[in-house]
Amino acid sequence: MKMKTGFRNTQWDPLLLIAQIIAVQSLLYVSLGFIMAFMDVFVGANHTLDHLFQYHEIHVTDSGGRSVILSFVLNAFVGALALRFIVGRTKLCLDFTCTYHFAHLFICWVYNGAFPSTFSWWFLNAVCATVMCVFSEFLCLRIELKEIPVGYTPLDTKADL
Template sequence: MPRRRRPPRPGALTDLSPSRILTQIVVLQLAYYACAAILIVFTALVAGKEITTDLLLSWRSLRGDTTVGWTLGLVWVLNSLACVVFILLLVARSKLVLDFALTLHFIHLIVTSLYSHSIPTNLFWWVLQICSATLMTSLGVWACQWRELRPINFGGKGGSANSGQQGNGAVDDDGAGHSRGRGSGRGRDGAEEYEMVSMSEREVNV
């Protein structure tokens, strides 16, 4: 008799499927560059600098001996803070934040090296990437854990309503809503009202 397989955990195949992970990586990388491009263009317009793709993709623009280099460094740090929101929306799992953050920066290293035709040799660039990955990982894990530990509110109000009716004495223990003795009341389903009338002995004998 063949051994039966244990059914997979709900959501395991969909959460860890290669296609889903690849899609998340691509979307997160595009969001990373899009947000950085917006911040760099805005900063360049304010500072009156020429807008070029070197500001976004070249590692030679990040230098510690120029004002432009320090400004770009600050922009990339702000971009890491903004990407925490993207990680929270796309990944939403604290155990995967480190993998996605390191993958994002590794792809950025490859793109920068291909664009500049050389591996970055600037120490300022490497320090900035380490700080960016550390900041993105720490804040991303905190944000995802905060989301995972949020209490679930079902919004039920039935308990308070039943307790209020029992306190007024209008409903029996079983919630039937019947009255005792002569008087009026409402049916179990609440559709129509009724009235109890006492019967005389003559009507009973008949």
């Protein structure tokens, strides 16, 4: 089934979609792990998965909590770059951003054994989703709005002489 949208023909490809979701999720968790490890070394904290998935770790009362917050915000920019290079379509950025954050919600829920209930967790994830979506749409839109050269080549001007 072919769909005509804008200037591109797109085809529904569930395998490509699933591969893109897995690639984005994997890349974001790997980058978050590296950013978090760097921040843990910087502030002298222990390296644990709790920093990634434990919603009680997100707080501003000490440098460890602030480093977790900064890691998530920096990872939102990495996520925007990932969406730019893996997905590359402005209209899909919101979909992939929401997919990543809903999967993260589910993983945190399972990891903690309870639904995330702190305001700081929800606020941080809302901010990160907004940053990731807006910045990735900006990056993708810059590529999509580039001029498409039509029929003009510099060699054509020499033929006129």
